[in-house]
Amino acid sequence: MQLSDLQIGQVVAEKTYQLNRDSLVRYAGASGDFNPIHYRDDIALAVGLPGVLAHGMLTMGLSVQPVVEWIKDSARIVDYGVRFTKPVVVPANSPAVVSVTATIAAIDQESSRARVDLTAICAEQTVLGKAQVWVQF
Amino acid sequence: MVNPEIQRKRYPRTSPYLVGREKVREFGRAVYASPESLDLEVAKSLGHSDLVAPPTFPVVIQEQSLALVINDPDAQLDFSRVVHGEQRFLYQRPVLAGDLLTSELSVASVKTLAGNHMVTFETEIFDASNQLVCTAISTLVVRGE
Numbered sequence: 001m002q003l004s005d006l007q008i009g010q011v012v013a014e015k016t017y018q019l020n021r022d023s024l025v026r027y028a029g030a031s032g033d034f035n036p037i038h039y040r041d042d043i044a045l046a047v048g049l050p051g052v053l054a055h056g057m058l059t060m061g062l063s064v065q066p067v068v069e070w071i072k073d074s075a076r077i078v079d080y081g082v083r084f085t086k087p088v089v090v091p092a093n094s095p096a097v098v099s100v101t102a103t104i105a106a107i108d109q110e111s112s113r114a115r116v117d118l119t120a121i122c123a124e125q126t127v128l129g130k131a132q133v134w135v136q137f
Numbered sequence: 138m139v140n141p142e143i144q145r146k147r148y149p150r151t152s153p154y155l156v157g158r159e160k161v162r163e164f165g166r167a168v169y170a171s172p173e174s175l176d177l178e179v180a181k182s183l184g185h186s187d188l189v190a191p192p193t194f195p196v197v198i199q200e201q202s203l204a205l206v207i208n209d210p211d212a213q214l215d216f217s218r219v220v221h222g223e224q225r226f227l228y229q230r231p232v233l234a235g236d237l238l239t240s241e242l243s244v245a246s247v248k249t250l251a252g253n254h255m256v257t258f259e260t261e262i263f264d265a266s267n268q269l270v271c272t273a274i275s276t277l278v279v280r281g282e
Contacts, residue, residue, distance in 0.1 A: 017169060030160075030167035031197060047217075056221045061168030061193040068171045073183045074192050074231055081225030081274070130223075 001071070003137040006104050006114055013066035013102040018095040019054050019088065027058040041092065054088035054096065059127055063100045063120045067133050070102065076136045078113065083129035088122045098122045105132070112137045139247060139254045139279050140213040147243040148209070151201040153265070158234040161188040168193060190232035196224070199260045199273040202242035206258070214256070215279060222255060223276040229269050237265040245274070252281035 006012075024038045033055055036043040044052045060082050068074045090096045099121045106115035118131035158177075165174030165188075172179040173189040180188050206212050232238070245257040260273040 023167075027167040030164040032200060057193055057196050057224065058168065060224060061191060064192050065169050065171060068173075068192070072171075073173060074171070074189055075183070075185070077192050077228060077231075079225070079227050080192050081223065083223045084221050 001137075003107060003109065003112055003114060006107055008104055008107065010104045011101060012104060012116065013070040013100075015066040015069075015100050017062050017098045017100070019058070019090050019098060020095045021052070021090060021092060024052070024054055024058070024090055027055050027061075031055065031057060033057065049087070051089045051091065054090050054098075056084040056087075059084075059088055059098065059120060060131075062098065063118050063128060063131060064133055066100050067102050067116055067118070067135070071135055077133055078136050079134035080132070082118075082131040084127075085129040086122075086125045086127045088127050096122055098127065102133075138213065138215060138218075138281065139256050140211060141247045141249075141254075143206075143209075143212050143244045144247045145244060146212075148202060148205045148241065151198075151205070151240045153237045153239050154198055154201060156190060156194075156232055156234055156236040156238060158188055161190045161194070161234045164194055164197070165191055185231075185233055187234040190234070192226065192228070192231075193224075194232050195226055195262055195271045195273050198238050198240045198262050199242075199258075199275060202240045202260045203258065203275070206242065206244075218280045220278045220280065221275070222278040223257075223274075225274040227272040227274070229271060232262075232270060236270070238270065239263050240273075254279040254281070 105117040116133045120128040170191045240262045242260040248255045257276045262271045
């Protein structure tokens with residue numbers, strides 16, 4: 001895969017993830033983020049949230065993975081940023097489904113880099129804004 | 138809320154964090170990572186000396202620096218009112234298992250928007266040879282009373 005093979009608007013990766021409470025507990029342990037709004041319904045509701053939420057950093061972490069699978073080596077990622085626009089609500093007894101699409105949005109011949117924009121959708125809402133990955137070619 | 142006076146404040150270097158191979162696997166499994174973060178042979182076939190930490194792993198190091206802000210009475214950061222607004226990582230190279238990392242956080246800006254404070258932190262992450270590995274930029278929204 002070379003920079004010259006890419007076209008603006010080209011979808012380079014798509015993947016769907018099913019997040020359940022186990023996923024949130026696993027991420028809490030792995031990351032050290034034990035904020036109880038990510039596993040306790042009573043606390044999430046008490047602070048005015050619609051329910052238990054996935055960690056924003058879990059959504060950010062999995063959303064870049066289709067790009068890593070496409071380029072094979074994350075060492076080629078030079079810049080990755082997102083805005084957290086909507087929460088991912090994870091019910092106790094059914095998974096939240098996050099669908100990620102990665103599209104070529106810009107090509108910079110001079111630096112030999114391409115910008116891949118991610119859309120992450122859960123329950124028909126875009127959960128990440130301005131989700132951009134710069135890849136070195 | 139947060140004390141606007143902490144703008145441009147620089148916090149001390151954190152204690153070294155040794156990136157363990159099994160921690161990379163554990164974090165990797167949690168974010169549905171690719172084989173380069175899980176399988177040593179795959180990482181080596183790509184030319185890396187050890188497992189490659191997933192792109193968002195530096196958040197673990199950023200947290201070490203953020204803990205200094207949370208525990209700083211001068212910052213008056215009410216963490217119970219904090220929502221993660223934005224996150225960005227600028228990479229010089231990927232984090233690898235075996236890296237010994239330290240970080241240094243500075244407060245890039247404190248803004249007020251619609252009664253909320255928006256605080257942007259820039260955390261530089263260095264390896265054992267004091268080379269910059271990654272800059273983590275995090276914007277937290279502190280909801281108003």
